Amino acid sequence: MQITALAGGVGGARFLRGLLDHLGPTAGHPDPSDPQPSPARLTVIGNTGDDITLYGLRVCPDLDTLMYTLGGVIDEGQGWGRAGESRRLQDELVAYGAQPQWFTLGDLDLATHVVRSQWLGQGLPPSEVTARLAARWGLPDLGVRLLPMSDDPIETHVVVDEGDGPLAMHFQEWWVRLRAAVPAQRFVAVGMDRARPAPGVLEAIAEADVVLLPPSNPVVSIGVILGVPGLREALRATSAPVVGVSPVVNGAPVRGYADACLAALDLPATASAVAGLYADLLDGWLVDEADASAGPWPDQVQVRARPLLMRDRTAAAELAGATLDLARELAPRRPRS
Amino acid sequence: MQITALAGGVGGARFLRGLLDHLGPTAGHPDPSDPQPSPARLTVIGNTGDDITLYGLRVCPDLDTLMYTLGGVIDEGQGWGRAGESRRLQDELVAYGAQPQWFTLGDLDLATHVVRSQWLGQGLPPSEVTARLAARWGLPDLGVRLLPMSDDPIETHVVVDEGDGPLAMHFQEWWVRLRAAVPAQRFVAVGMDRARPAPGVLEAIAEADVVLLPPSNPVVSIGVILGVPGLREALRATSAPVVGVSPVVNGAPVRGYADACLAALDLPATASAVAGLYADLLDGWLVDEADASAGPWPDQVQVRARPLLMRDRTAAAELAGATLDLARELAPRRPRS
Numbered sequence: 001m002q003i004t005a006l007a008g009g010v011g012g013a014r015f016l017r018g019l020l021d022h023l024g025p026t027a028g029h030p031d032p033s034d035p036q037p038s039p040a041r042l043t044v045i046g047n048t049g050d051d052i053t054l055y056g057l058r059v060c061p062d063l064d065t066l067m068y069t070l071g072g073v074i075d076e077g078q079g080w081g082r083a084g085e086s087r088r089l090q091d092e093l094v095a096y097g098a099q100p101q102w103f104t105l106g107d108l109d110l111a112t113h114v115v116r117s118q119w120l121g122q123g124l125p126p127s128e129v130t131a132r133l134a135a136r137w138g139l140p141d142l143g144v145r146l147l148p149m150s151d152d153p154i155e156t157h158v159v160v161d162e163g164d165g166p167l168a169m170h171f172q173e174w175w176v177r178l179r180a181a182v183p184a185q186r187f188v189a190v191g192m193d194r195a196r197p198a199p200g201v202l203e204a205i206a207e208a209d210v211v212l213l214p215p216s217n218p219v220v221s222i223g224v225i226l227g228v229p230g231l232r233e234a235l236r237a238t239s240a241p242v243v244g245v246s247p248v249v250n251g252a253p254v255r256g257y258a259d260a261c262l263a264a265l266d267l268p269a270t271a272s273a274v275a276g277l278y279a280d281l282l283d284g285w286l287v288d289e290a291d292a293s294a295g296p297w298p299d300q301v302q303v304r305a306r307p308l309l310m311r312d313r314t315a316a317a318e319l320a321g322a323t324l325d326l327a328r329e330l331a332p333r334r335p336r337s
Numbered sequence: 338m339q340i341t342a343l344a345g346g347v348g349g350a351r352f353l354r355g356l357l358d359h360l361g362p363t364a365g366h367p368d369p370s371d372p373q374p375s376p377a378r379l380t381v382i383g384n385t386g387d388d389i390t391l392y393g394l395r396v397c398p399d400l401d402t403l404m405y406t407l408g409g410v411i412d413e414g415q416g417w418g419r420a421g422e423s424r425r426l427q428d429e430l431v432a433y434g435a436q437p438q439w440f441t442l443g444d445l446d447l448a449t450h451v452v453r454s455q456w457l458g459q460g461l462p463p464s465e466v467t468a469r470l471a472a473r474w475g476l477p478d479l480g481v482r483l484l485p486m487s488d489d490p491i492e493t494h495v496v497v498d499e500g501d502g503p504l505a506m507h508f509q510e511w512w513v514r515l516r517a518a519v520p521a522q523r524f525v526a527v528g529m530d531r532a533r534p535a536p537g538v539l540e541a542i543a544e545a546d547v548v549l550l551p552p553s554n555p556v557v558s559i560g561v562i563l564g565v566p567g568l569r570e571a572l573r574a575t576s577a578p579v580v581g582v583s584p585v586v587n588g589a590p591v592r593g594y595a596d597a598c599l600a601a602l603d604l605p606a607t608a609s610a611v612a613g614l615y616a617d618l619l620d621g622w623l624v625d626e627a628d629a630s631a632g633p634w635p636d637q638v639q640v641r642a643r644p645l646l647m648r649d650r651t652a653a654a655e656l657a658g659a660t661l662d663l664a665r666e667l668a669p670r671r672p673r674s
Contacts, residue, residue, distance in 0.1 A: 056455035089426060092448030096473050098455060107444055111429030114451075118393035118435060136433050 003324075004043045004208035004240070006149075008221025009050070009062040010079035011247055011255055011310075013069035015214035016044060018316025020070065022324070026143045040145035043204040044070075047216070048126070048148045049156035049189055049224035052172045054103055055093060057113040058120055061172070062221065063130055063148060064112060070144055071137025079255070082108040102177040125151040127198040147204070149225045152195035156220055159185045171220060180257035184264040187220060192227050197234075205234040210327040213244030213282075215254060215308065218274045219261035235281040236337070241330035243284035243323055246271035249308050250290040272296060275303075283333050284326040286319070302330060340661075341380045341545035341577070343486075345558025346387070346399045347416035348584055348592055348647075350406035352551035353381060355653025357407065359661070363480045377482035380541040381407075384553070385463070385485045386493035386526055386561035389509045391440055392430060394450040395457055398509070399558065400467055400485060401449060407481055408474025416592070419445040439514040462488040464535040484541070486562045489532035493557055496522045508557060517594035521601040524557060529564050534571075542571040547664040550581030550619075552591060552645065555611045556598035572618040573674070578667035580621035580660055583608035586645050587627040609633060612640075620670050621663040623656070639667060 005016060019042065026041065047062045061080065068074040068082060075081045085106030094101050105113070112133060119129045126148045134146045156171035160182045168188065174180060205211060216222050226232045235242055248271050253259055259269035267273040271287040272295055278285075279298035287294070292305035304326055310316040342353060356379065363378065384399045398417065405411040405419060412418045422443030431438050442450070449470060456466045463485045471483045493508040497519045505525065511517060542548060553559050563569045572579055585608050590596055596606035604610040608624040609632050615622075616635035624631070629642035641663055647653040 055451050056458045057451070086423075086425060088423060088444045089448045089451070092445055093452055096448065096452045096470065098452040107425045108429055110451075111426045111433065114392050114394070114426070114447075115430055115433045115435040121393045133433065 001041065001209045002043070002204075002207060003041060003210045003212060004045065004204045005212040005214055006045050006047075006216070006222055006225045007062070007066060007214050008047045008216030009065040010069075012062075012214040012216040012221065013066045013074070014079070014310050014316050015245060015320060016042070016066070017069050018310060018313060018318075019212075019320035019324075020142055020144070021313055021317035022321045026141070039143070040140075041143035043145045043147060043200070043208070045147050045149050045201055045204065045225060046130075047221045047225050048150060049154050049220065050171055050175075051153075051155065052103075052170055054100065054105065054113075055098055057110070057117045059103075059105070059113050060116070060126075060130075060148070063146065064109070066146060067130075067134050067137055067139065070139055070142060070146075071134075073137065081106050085109065100173075100177075103172060125198075127151050127200070145200070145204075147200055148198050149201060149228050149231070150195045151198045152191060154189055154191045154195050154224070154228075156224055157188045157190050159188065161185060175220075175257065180260040184260060186264055187224075187261070189224055189227050192224075192229075195228055197228050197231055201228075202230060202234045205231070205238050205240075208238060208240040209331065210324065211235060211238060211240045211242040212323060212327070213242065213278065215245040215247035217253075217256060217258045217261060218247060218277050219258065219265060223277065232281065237335045239332045239335060241283040241327045241333040242278075242281050243286070243327040243330065244275070244278055244282055245286045245319065245323055246274055246288065246291065246308060248274055248291075249288040254309065270294060275301060281336060283330045284323075286323055286326065302326065338378065338546045339380070339541075339544060340378060340547045340549060341382065341541045342549040342551055343382050343384075343553070343559055343562045344399070344403060344551050345384045345553030346402040347406075349399075349551040349553040349558065350403045350411070351416070351647050351653050352582060352657060353379070353403070354406050355647060355650060355655075356549075356657035356661075357479055357481070358650055358654035359658045363478070376480070377477070378480035380482045380484060380537070380545070382484050382486050382538055382541065382562060383467075384558045384562050385487060386491050386557065387508055387512075388490075388492065389440075389507055391437065391442065391450075392435055394447070394454045396440075396442070396450050397453070397463075397467075397485070400483065401446070403483060404467075404471050404474055404476065407476055407479060407483075408471075410474065418443055422446065437510075437514075440509060462535075464488050464537070482537070482541075484537055485535050486538060486565050486568070487532045488535045489528060491526055491528045491532050491561070491565075493561055494525045494527050496525060498522060512557075512594065517597040521597060523601055524561075524598070526561055526564050529561075529566075532565055534565050534568055538565075539567060539571045542568070542575050542577075545575060545577040546668065547661065548572060548575060548577045548579040549660060549664070550579065550615065552582040552584035554590075554593060554595045554598060555584060555614050556595065556602060560614065569618065574672045576669045576672060578620040578664045578670040579615075579618050580623070580664040580667065581612070581615060581619055582623045582656065582660055583611055583625065583628065583645060585611055585628075586625040591646065607631060612638060618673060620667045621660075623660055623663065639663065
């Protein structure tokens with residue numbers, strides 16, 4: 001079974017780790033001497049709209065959270081960054097007066113950004129760089145292929161009004177420095193109009209048996225991925241059922257500031273509102289038991305209620321299993337027009 | 338008294354730290370509320386031919402050795418790099434397969450290269466970046482101005498023959514990876530023909546009361562600095578006496594592979610041969626007592642013999658004092674034609 005998933009950062013990463021736990025070890029090779037890893041059973045299309053250049057280094061927060069989580073080196077407590085991290089280098093940068101100082105980068109994590117920047121500087125496309133980085137963490141051996149949504153530069157900016165009229169800032173500045181406390185008027189994905197899906201993205205959607213939308217931010221993660229030209233159409237056209245997991249439980253995001261993002265779209269933070277954003281492509285939708293009767297739900301969408309909180313890896317694996325069960329029930333689907 | 342010195346790495350840095358020890362604290366400001374540091378009493382023109390881009394980061398080994406040594410944060414044992422260093426980030430780079438792996442970079446030191454690269458990427462010239470970096474380590478408060486010899490890119494390459502004909506490699510690869518064990522046929526300062534002295538370099542030579550040549554490598558440090566167009570002429574034209582300290586004692590370099598460098602010029606590793614390289618601009622020359630009768634010495638050069646080994650800071654300060662004594666004896670000099 002070929003699974004393709006769209007994903008943001010922490011929530012998506014934990015769900016997909018649960019999915020791998022649910023699937024169990026890869027079957028491995030018929031021929032153990034074959035240096036090629038087994039074909040991917042899971043293709044993850046990661047959001048790159050959060051990417052930012054800090055200290056001249058290219059940082060891809062969502063791809064790295066996915067890579068570190070699936071690779072088993074994530075800082076479990078905070079959900080992002082490397083376990084066993086230190087902060088000697090950035091303390092030096094601060095002492096030199098380098099800017100900005102509101103984004104924390106650990107020493108181990110910085111190595112990822114240094115080597116990524118080196119390889120990008122040598123002319124490798126982001127998808128190739130991502131594959132090289134992921135190889136170190138064994139993702140191919142897990143049957144996982146991690147793709148950026150696009151090789152073209154896309155940066156999500158946020159328009160706010162702090163009293164002096166509209167001001168646009170990088171998404172990370174709004175999210176990390178301002179903690180999304182200043183109301184967003186709108187989000188602008190700079191570069192999106194000229195962007196193309198990364199190699200393999202459209203094929204992974206077209207050829208999938210199942211497409212999953214993990215509980216990631218529906219506006220600045222999944223929403224940005226869906227904005228890549230051609231991607232939304234591919235999701236409507238595929239014969240794979242598209243099944244999602246609500247990132248909102250009982251009127252509040254499980255993690256992060258999805259409520260502040262939905263507010264910029266004049267939408268409430270409800271499982272129903274998020275489903276509405278996917279109405280044209282969604283077939284199945286998992287909501288929390290607390291939201292079982294909290295529709296309305298889009299036409300053609302099968303809704304199932306079950307506990308959504310991923311309190312541990314077991315819970316995440318069970319949730320992933322339930323998502324796959326619903327997908328199997330709905331497969332194959334009739335492509336949407 | 339205005340002192341201008343040309344300098345490479347470890348030997349030059351230790352000599353100049355001794356010079357500052359000899360000079361004692363700066364007089365300080367007439368007006369302590371003046372935020373400007375006192376005017377520089379020592380201008381150091383550092384070699385940048387050793388500079389190299391590693392992992393996409395710009396590394397300036399000689400400037401950094403000078404900065405860390407004078408700033409009091411050098412690793413005393415090895416003579417370069419930061420005290421209290423760790424190597425977490427580069428271990429990660431190696432694990433990712435990043436190249437090259439023969440050049441050691443500590444975590445604290447890497448921060449210097451990251452912020453330097455960031456500022457260079459923002460369009461600041463190397464001289465401005467160097468000033469910003471040096472400010473953190475208090476060099477202005479010590480009355481020290483650290484200048485790169487040029488803001489233009491110059492890289493010393495080494496031509497060797499490992500059996501398949503001439504092969505050019507970056508100086509650092511020959512020095513660090515090969516430990517200068519493969520005979521150098523010649524050195525090529527790539528970019529030198531189009532280079533100009535950095536802002537302030539020619540003025541610092543013209544306006545100096547004393548010009549010093551510390552015991553740095555005469556070929557790949559001092560020799561490369563002297564190759565910057567206009568610099569050698571400025572040293573001949575200044576009315577300041579030019580006094581040097583031999584980096585060779587009793588037929589061997591005090592440190593490093595100056596003998597291998599001199600061999601590429603068909604010169605023996607002697608204090609006499611090094612003085613010959615400076616014959617057109619040198620006024621005073623300090624040699625070790627072991628070399629007191631080991632001329633010939635160039636015409637017009639006053640030679641003094643004394644212990645040259647800088648076993649500790651006290652010895653370095655005494656050597657610097659002796660160098661200044663000789664300079665005072667020879668000042669003012671008649672410009673060379």
